[in-house]
Amino acid sequence: MIFRALQALALSLAAPPAAGDILLALPIDCWPGYDCNLAAHVDRDPGPGAADYTCGPLSRDGLVRTEFAAPPGTAILAPAPGSVIATRDGRPDGPNAAPARPGDCGNGVILDHGAGWQTRYCHLAPGSVAVPVGRRVARGTRLGRVGTSGAAARPMLGFELRHRGRAVDPFAPDDPVICDAPRGRTLWQDPPPYPRPGGAF
Helix, strand or coil: HHHHHHHHHHCCECCCCCCCCCCCCCCCCCCCCCCCCECCCCCCCCCCCCCCCCCCCCCCCCCCCCCEECCCCCCECCCCCCCEEEECCCCCCCCCCCCCCCCCEEEEEEEEEEECEEEEEECCCCCCCCCCCCCCEECCEEEEEECCCCCCCEEEEEEEECCEEEEEECCCCCCCCCCCCCCEEHHHHHCCCCCEEEEEE
């Protein structure tokens, strides 16, 4: 209990983004812990194991995305202004889908935000991609809806942030992560809480 309280305090003290960083709203129309859940974080363990940005277990070896588990059809939103540079649609959901390769994005959208920042949105429902390539989008623009296309075991959004081609953890963009240390910068405008045991999903 004391550890959890200290962990919550450390997360609440996360520093804001530095000048030149991207500032992100949530990329999904829900709030983790209530009507959706943070199912997995970017893997911060450089070795063969897996650890999230708190040195906790909510990751998988080599995972480069943040995974939001949410009800099917939940809106996926642009977290910052940008331009649509790629889309894919028409891949089936669920039991009708062909076996997917590990990490397969399925239906998705890629946004370019300038200054080397890009975001990618995976596992969208078929027919839900709402923006064409070349469209400028504002923060909060609907990009699609949650589905199970690609390598998704359940309805989810796989959200990937990259800077100059390198995967970045939006919860803790600085390397390396130091266990039991107060959290540093975050790239979230309003950082979602670390998942509680027995959360929404």
